[in-house]
Amino acid sequence: MKPLFVLLVSTAWTLIGAQNYYQGLMDYLENRLLAIEDRMQLWRDQSHRYRTEMLDFKKLTSEAIHGLRNDHSLMSKDLEGALLRVDRAEREMDYVETQNSPRACANRVDKVVEQEAWGLQEREEDEDWEELQFRVSDCVEIISSIKSAKILKRTGSSKGMWTRDPKSSKVYVFNGTSGDTIYQFNSVRDFSRSLGMASSRTIKLPSEWSGPGSAVYNGYLYYIKQEVDTDVQVVKYDLLSETVTETAMFPVESHASLYKLNPETVADLAADDEGLWLLFSPSEDEPNISLAKMDAVTLDIEQIWDTQCPRENAEAAFVFCGTVYVVYNTRLASRSRVQCVFDVNDMIVSEEAPLLYFPRRYGAHASLKYNPEEKQLYAWDDGYQIIYKLTITRKVLT
Numbered sequence: 001m002k003p004l005f006v007l008l009v010s011t012a013w014t015l016i017g018a019q020n021y022y023q024g025l026m027d028y029l030e031n032r033l034l035a036i037e038d039r040m041q042l043w044r045d046q047s048h049r050y051r052t053e054m055l056d057f058k059k060l061t062s063e064a065i066h067g068l069r070n071d072h073s074l075m076s077k078d079l080e081g082a083l084l085r086v087d088r089a090e091r092e093m094d095y096v097e098t099q100n101s102p103r104a105c106a107n108r109v110d111k112v113v114e115q116e117a118w119g120l121q122e123r124e125e126d127e128d129w130e131e132l133q134f135r136v137s138d139c140v141e142i143i144s145s146i147k148s149a150k151i152l153k154r155t156g157s158s159k160g161m162w163t164r165d166p167k168s169s170k171v172y173v174f175n176g177t178s179g180d181t182i183y184q185f186n187s188v189r190d191f192s193r194s195l196g197m198a199s200s201r202t203i204k205l206p207s208e209w210s211g212p213g214s215a216v217y218n219g220y221l222y223y224i225k226q227e228v229d230t231d232v233q234v235v236k237y238d239l240l241s242e243t244v245t246e247t248a249m250f251p252v253e254s255h256a257s258l259y260k261l262n263p264e265t266v267a268d269l270a271a272d273d274e275g276l277w278l279l280f281s282p283s284e285d286e287p288n289i290s291l292a293k294m295d296a297v298t299l300d301i302e303q304i305w306d307t308q309c310p311r312e313n314a315e316a317a318f319v320f321c322g323t324v325y326v327v328y329n330t331r332l333a334s335r336s337r338v339q340c341v342f343d344v345n346d347m348i349v350s351e352e353a354p355l356l357y358f359p360r361r362y363g364a365h366a367s368l369k370y371n372p373e374e375k376q377l378y379a380w381d382d383g384y385q386i387i388y389k390l391t392i393t394r395k396v397l398t
């Protein structure tokens with residue numbers, strides 16, 4: 001019995017020991033689990049935080065991207081708007097340029113193109129249309145020679161000026177180098193058949209014209225007014241209503257003359273389809289001829305060029321298709337010749353332009369007026385009234 005008791009006790013003891021051992025293990029495990037759970041909770045918290053942060057960030061980026069997308073579309077809209085405006089400005093510039101362009105001869109064609117662009121119905125006849133299209137090339141045209149000369153008449157004093165209004169075909173005669181009277185004839189034929197100025201309409205101007213540098217265009221007379229001790233003025237005179245419609249001062253020293261061989265010419269006006277031009281010398285010290293483009297309606301100066309054509313030995317000048325042709329001679333009059341040209345479009349270089357000789361004549365030109373309608377020159381030569389026909393060719397573009 002005793003050994004059994006001992007076994008029992010020892011077993012119980014062992015059992016109790018095992019029990020203790022397991023309890024300790026359980027406690028240990030429990031603590032570990034708790035610690036792990038704690039840590040997991042911490043991780044969970046942290047991951048939740050990370051997740052929220054992540055979500056926030058995502059929301060933010062998507063908002064930002066959305067915003068950017070909107071901004072971008074706004075920006076592209078702005079850009080498109082800006083491009084449209086640039087386009088329009090460009091077109092406006094082109095329009096303004098064709099309106100004021102000294103690139104003269106293209107004007108008419110541009111106007112036709114404009115009309116088409118604006119869908120205007122009032123287009124000219126087919127004939128005119130073709131003619132206008134042909135005129136595109138006018139601006140690259142140059143005078144290649146003086147084809148012929150026709151002496152129409154001998155009237156008035158040795159110096160003077162005559163011209164024909166390209167619009168009305170009426171002829172205007174300016175006898176001498178200054179005065180307040182001009183003579184109007186209905187046509188060149190009327191003038192050539194007339195007996196002196198008697199059969200003309202006499203127009204008395206409100207002030208004197210100075211020098212043979214006037215121009216007549218579209219029913220208006222443009223003349224230089226220069227009274228003693230006053231500035232030089234350009235006067236626009238309505239020949240129909242006989243009233244001055246506009247005057248403008250000009251930056252010209254009153255004692256300066258334009259052409260050294262014709263000192264009476266203070267300044268020289270030239271009017272044609274392209275508008276109104278003024279050849280002048282800003283001061284007596286200036287060796288070269290200056291050119292101004294004027295608005296024929298308001299007499300505003302639009303642009304000024306230095307032609308680089310000397311005044312010395314110059315006799316007269318005229319404007320053809322945006323190009324100034326200066327005619328030179330010698331003091332002892334010999335053959336007049338165009339020895340300097342100036343193209344406002346820089347398409348014709350003076351050195352490359354053909355040397356134009358006028359036929360041998362009596363004296364020297366007091367004036368030369370180009371008529372764009374007939375492409376001929378009205379000249380006053382020692383009291384003779386002469387018409388020069390011109391040969392015109394296309395400039396070979398290099």
Ligand SMILES: *[C@@H]1O[C@H](CO)[C@@H](O)[C@H](O)[C@H]1NC(C)=O
Nearest residue numbers: 155156157175176177196197
């Ligand atoms: C032309 O003017 C001159 C003076 O410059 C004058 O002697 C002559 O009579 C005038 N001729 C005519 C036809 O008016």
Ligand SMILES: *[C@@H]1O[C@H](CO)[C@@H](O)[C@H](O)[C@H]1NC(C)=O
Nearest residue numbers: 286287288306307308309310
């Ligand atoms: C005048 O024109 C000539 C060319 O004919 C040029 O050499 C000269 O520099 C010009 N003078 C002035 C003051 O512009």
